[in-house]
Amino acid sequence: MKFFHISDLHIGKQLYGYSLLEDQVYVLEQILKEAQKEKPDALLITGDIYDKPVPGAEAVAVFDRFLTGLSRSCPAMQIMVIAGNHDAARRIDYAGDILCQHGIHIVGTPLQRPEDQIRRVTMEDVHGAVDFYLLPFFKPGNLRGVFTEEENTCYVNRAKEEGRSEYEIYLEALLGREDLDASRRKVLLTHQFFVPGDGEKPERTESEIITVGTLDHISAHLLSAFDYVAMGHLHRPQKCGRENIRYCGTPMPYSLSEEKDHKSITVVTLGLPGQEAQVETIALTPLRRVRKLRGSVKELIALAQQEGKMSDQPGKAGQKEINDYVSLVVTDEEPGRYVREQLGMYYSHILEIRFDNRFMQSLMEDQLSEGLSEDYFEMFRSFYEMRNGAGMSGEEAEIFAKLLDETKGGEA
Numbered sequence: 162m163k164f165f166h167i168s169d170l171h172i173g174k175q176l177y178g179y180s181l182l183e184d185q186v187y188v189l190e191q192i193l194k195e196a197q198k199e200k201p202d203a204l205l206i207t208g209d210i211y212d213k214p215v216p217g218a219e220a221v222a223v224f225d226r227f228l229t230g231l232s233r234s235c236p237a238m239q240i241m242v243i244a245g246n247h248d249a250a251r252r253i254d255y256a257g258d259i260l261c262q263h264g265i266h267i268v269g270t271p272l273q274r275p276e277d278q279i280r281r282v283t284m285e286d287v288h289g290a291v292d293f294y295l296l297p298f299f300k301p302g303n304l305r306g307v308f309t310e311e312e313n314t315c316y317v318n319r320a321k322e323e324g325r326s327e328y329e330i331y332l333e334a335l336l337g338r339e340d341l342d343a344s345r346r347k348v349l350l351t352h353q354f355f356v357p358g359d360g361e362k363p364e365r366t367e368s369e370i371i372t373v374g375t376l377d378h379i380s381a382h383l384l385s386a387f388d389y390v391a392m393g394h395l396h397r398p399q400k401c402g403r404e405n406i407r408y409c410g411t412p413m414p415y416s417l418s419e420e421k422d423h424k425s426i427t428v429v430t431l432g433l434p435g436q437e438a439q440v441e442t443i444a445l446t447p448l449r450r451v452r453k454l455r456g457s458v459k460e461l462i463a464l465a466q467q468e469g470k471m472s473d474q475p476g477k478a479g480q481k482e483i484n485d486y487v488s489l490v491v492t493d494e495e496p497g498r499y500v501r502e503q504l505g506m507y508y509s510h511i512l513e514i515r516f517d518n519r520f521m522q523s524l525m526e527d528q529l530s531e532g533l534s535e536d537y538f539e540m541f542r543s544f545y546e547m548r549n550g551a552g553m554s555g556e557e558a559e560i561f562a563k564l565l566d567e568t569k570g571g572e573a
């Protein structure tokens with residue numbers, strides 16, 4: 162039995178104001194092609210389908226086309242999807258019963274009633290049955306209806322007494338209600354925040370919502386009954402304790418902190434019952450990379466001329482440009498007036514431009530030694546002068562002073 166594991170698609174996400182839809186379509190098409198080539202028995206998507214609870218129409222259309230494409234070109238493949246913390250559970254459930262008849266199993270809403278069990282999809286191969294358990298993202302509060310009042314009180318107290326999170330106690334209780342057959346192979350799909358549980362820390366990225374403290378932590382030790390655990394939530398691919406308990410990560414980088422990540426499809430093969438699951442990856446190539454570049458304006462332009470592609474933008478004909486999402490750190494002592502315009506000719510997707518030169522360093526040092534300067538106007542005036550090579554006009558100074566006033570008003 163072979164299956165693909167992908168997650169955290171975050172369709173509809175923006176990066177510094179740039180829509181990533183084109184990039185997302187590009188990478189989803191790669192996944193589709195790999196599925197056609199490798200013909201896995203199943204494809205698992207472990208949450209955060211969309212970036213927002215109410216995704217835009219275009220984002221919904223992109224996911225719709227992806228599912229339809231997969232279903233048409235790999236009709237025998239079962240597709241299993243759970244909701245993540247970014248998704249609105251009940252929206253994800255839309256048309257679930259009909260989709261189920263077409264081999265697409267979507268579970269958005271967590272368990273509700275005492276008689277509810279974790280949704281199970283069973284597949285067969287020559288070695289027997291494989292049970293897939295589809296557990297969508299839950300908060301402890303979502304699950305109260307599954308248990309009696311007594312049980313709920315007991316769980317909340319136990320979390321406090323044992324210094325464990327309520328998430329962990331509730332997951333343990335949920336798994337305890339399942340009849341996990343030791344002779345059958347089992348796979349869990351989940352989107353909680355698991356930690357290895359032996360002092361090791363999971364690797365985080367800037368594109369995740371980071372909660373403070375350990376309130377939502379669940380020890381991966383709870384998952385020992387499963388042959389493979391397909392996890393969503395963390396955006397960098399990594400194992401969680403055991404090799405076969407894995408976050409597969411996002412299909413493309415979603416923050417500057419993921420510049421060096423290798424995004425991929427995780428491919429899992431289950432052999433005989435009791436045999437260790439085999440894990441491999443298929444690399445995914447983004448349409449545009451996320452990169453941090455540093456140098457003088459001249460150097461940054463030279464780099465674009467050297468490795469850029471011919472632009473197809475009007476007004477840039479015959480000129481090379483870099484289309485990656487870039488964070489540029491400009492090191493010129495006097496960058497001059499039109500840095501953004503100049504670099505914009507050679508970089509089509511600038512996320513941010515920052516300056517690192519003696520002036521900025523001394524500004525930082527001053528701030529550190531004096532505490533944060535109160536005189537924002539003075540700071541901005543000197544920054545403006547450095548950036549533009551000339552002082553503010555009277556009108557500009559007035560506008561800035563007014564803005565500053567409004568900000569202060571807002572704080573009060």
Ligand SMILES: [Mn+2]
Pocket residue numbers: 169171209245247369394395396
């Ligand atoms: Mn996510």
